[in-house]
Amino acid sequence: MSGFTVKPEPVQVPGLTHLHTGKVRELYATASGELVMVATDRVSAYDWVLPTEIPDKGRLLTALSLWWFERLADLAPSHVLSDAPPPGAPADWKGRTLVCRRLDMVPVECVARGYLTGSGLAEYREGGAVCGVALPAGLEDGSRLDEPVFTPATKAEVGEHDENVSFEAVSAQVGAELAGELRELTLALYGRGREIAEERGVLLADTKFEFGRDAGGRLVLADEVLTPDSSRFWPAEGWAPGRPQPSYDKQIIRDWLTSAESGWDRAADTPPPPLPDEVVERTRAKYVEVYERLTGTPVPFG
Numbered sequence: 001m002s003g004f005t006v007k008p009e010p011v012q013v014p015g016l017t018h019l020h021t022g023k024v025r026e027l028y029a030t031a032s033g034e035l036v037m038v039a040t041d042r043v044s045a046y047d048w049v050l051p052t053e054i055p056d057k058g059r060l061l062t063a064l065s066l067w068w069f070e071r072l073a074d075l076a077p078s079h080v081l082s083d084a085p086p087p088g089a090p091a092d093w094k095g096r097t098l099v100c101r102r103l104d105m106v107p108v109e110c111v112a113r114g115y116l117t118g119s120g121l122a123e124y125r126e127g128g129a130v131c132g133v134a135l136p137a138g139l140e141d142g143s144r145l146d147e148p149v150f151t152p153a154t155k156a157e158v159g160e161h162d163e164n165v166s167f168e169a170v171s172a173q174v175g176a177e178l179a180g181e182l183r184e185l186t187l188a189l190y191g192r193g194r195e196i197a198e199e200r201g202v203l204l205a206d207t208k209f210e211f212g213r214d215a216g217g218r219l220v221l222a223d224e225v226l227t228p229d230s231s232r233f234w235p236a237e238g239w240a241p242g243r244p245q246p247s248y249d250k251q252i253i254r255d256w257l258t259s260a261e262s263g264w265d266r267a268a269d270t271p272p273p274p275l276p277d278e279v280v281e282r283t284r285a286k287y288v289e290v291y292e293r294l295t296g297t298p299v300p301f302g
């Protein structure tokens with residue numbers, strides 16, 4: 001079992017229809033058919049949504065996503081219409097709400113990897129390839145790839161992991177032309193993100209984009225982009241291939257959860273305990289740090 005210890009009860013807002021509770025986000029629809037994505041302060045680790053929230057996480061990741069949408073706009077239009085919560089929304093939705101165009105979502109998790117880790121590393125260790133793309137021998141955890149690789153995945157059911165699939169499987173699913181567009185656009189967006197992040201001393205190991213098509217059939221960048229929830233960001237100064245790299249935002253939580261202090265046994269498949277205040281505060285500080293380091297600006301709220 002994994003996922004929620006207690007499934008949250010979504011906030012009901014007059015005029016909005018609640019559509020979906022994700023691990024860390026809520027999705028609503030307006031009466032006029034637009035979507036409202038609300039980022040919560042929930043955080044997940046080891047496939048569990050933790051019982052303790054990280055203050056301002058939703059606002060930090062929403063602000064970062066908006067910052068990236070602006071810097072990717074010449075490569076792909078975005079689904080974002082507004083960052084103003086709809087009328088009647090709770091006051092604390094300010095700064096963590098995106099009103100978006102409803103798209104015909106492409107059922108493919110468009111992942112780009114510039115470094116080898118996670119499920120890509122596991123697949124490589126089994127067969128020397130990821131998503132059917134052969135890689136050089138001798139790569140280690142955290143190795144930088146000579147060229148970024150498109151490693152798509154199918155969207156998993158709640159509580160399951162996305163499954164890496166080959167480009168050929170994506171072509172069979174959505175057609176060769178669209179598959180080619182997804183690969184080209186995913187790698188271009190990743191390349192822009194990696195370049196901007198590296199200028200700021202941050203390595204973008206990998207990231208996941210989601211696309212939809214608008215009424216005109218155009219590919220539109222959807223979901224969130226280049227946040228710590230959709231990407232792996234590593235501080236460049238800590239990069240050392242051959243071992244797991246410290247995750248910018250979740251390492252503190254992971255280290256505490258797997259320490260004797262937590263009393264939690266990950267293998268026992270029992271819900272994780274609440275986080276100590278000190279772990280919460282240090283994790284919040286990491287979200288602030290990654291926001292400020294990437295954007296070069298102080299967080300846009302008190």
Ligand SMILES: N#Cc1c(N)ncnc1-c1cnn(Cc2cccc(F)c2)c1
Nearest residue numbers: 020022025026027079101102103222223
């Ligand atoms: N983005 C977007 C989007 C769009 N622009 N048009 C149509 N559908 C979606 C859409 C559907 N599911 N999700 C994932 C998701 C996001 C946020 C919260 C959640 F709970 C779940 C995204």
